Amino acid sequence: MKISQTKLLQALRREVAILFKDVDILLIVLVSPLFYALFYGTVYVHKVETDIPVIVIDQDNSALSRKLIRSLDASQNLLVVRVTQDAVEAKSAIEDWQTQGAIWIPADFSKTLKSGRQAHLKVYLNTSRFLPSNDINRAVQQTVATLAAGVRLRYFQARGLNFDQATEQIQPLRVDDRNLFNVRQSYGDFLIPGVLALILQQTLLFGLAMSVAREFELNSFEEWQKTSKDNTLLMFAGKGIFYFTLYLAYSLFFFSVIYGVLHLPFHGRYGTFLLLTALFLLNVTLWGMIIGSFFRSKIVALQTLVFSSYPLFLLSGFSWPLQSMPWWLKNLSTLLPSTSYFLAMQRVTAMNAGPADIVRELLHLLLLFVLSTSLAYWRFQYLQKSVPLGASVRV
Secondary structure, X not given: OOOOHHHHHXXXXXXXXXXXXXXXXXXXXXXXXXXHHHHHHHHOOOOOOOOEEEEEEEOOOOHHHHHHHHHHHHOOOEEEEEEEOOHHHHHHHHHOOOOOEEEEEOOOHHHHHHOOOOOOOEEEEOOXXXXXXXXXXXXXXXXXXXXXHHHHHHHHHOOOOOHHHHHHHHOOOOOOOOOOOOOOOOHHHHHHHHHHHHHHHHHHHHHHHHHHHHHHHOOOHHHHHHXXXXXXXXXXXXXXXXXXXXXXXXXXXXHHHHHHHOOOOOOOOHHHXXXXXXXXXXXXXXXXXXXXXXXXXXXHHHHHHHHHHHHHHHHOXXXXXXXXXXXXXXXXXXXXXXXXXXXXXXXXXXXXOOHHHHHHHHHHHHHHHHHHHHHHHHHHHHHHHHOOOOOOOOO
């Protein structure tokens, strides 16, 4: 089947006319992506939690314990809202959500540490929220390690060791810990790219499914056929090219302008990113048309697909590793274009991966594209033969 340029332009003009005449589709395709990108991005604009409230149980009440408390409060992640000697008060503060953790300094803290022996701090965390508890634990570990190193350094120097010798005694084994990619260990830097990709996928899926369902709802499927000269490929191209081009432009806008507004690091190459994204959007475009062909109401199509957002995001392996999922969910995820795209997109944008680094994901998306094209072609060939011809509604 050949597609002439004139016929393709007619089909494209028809689809653009549908978009601007139908407010529902217009809102989904033109307004929702920008609104959700800015809204969700703004929610995570600070990217890391700061000033997490904690309470300190200071039973030592020494100069060293007070220095530790000041150091904890000076940490970017922590805010010491109260110092007490009553463990019951600290427990009550955690249970009432006034604080997210409690740090217990024992009565012999200063004496034990100055004698060169190991002192014990206890940290009680509200682990019902794992992000604050992890941040508290990391901040306490860093602060205590710094304070303890200073105390032990002075201890060994007082016994006649020079600075280098004392340092070796304090830290006989040194670990040089470096964050290679998400250097700030920012939750926002990790999550926002996945959210932006999900917005692209879902709004494109919604919009195309609604557009196809609208053809049946308004009995305009025959007109769609006539405009496309009963050419199945032209039907795909006329309805899909506009959305594909629009969303490819959205993706470039999201991962350049929105990234800049939200101060997100983009370490990749845009050529690789666009190649990967183009394959992904081609798959989503075809699936939008396939799914829409099973509905006779655009609103019902939207209401049904709305529930797919969270399952598709979870199955992508972005928020939870695929290897930790049940085998049947892991196998199911291989049928979804989002699985390969989300993981490869993360490597491209955060790790500067090139085409050679994501060749497996690219081939997977290409295979899914061939399969979805075949399925879409079979589905619309069937519809062209089975849908009765009748009066069409002009759009």
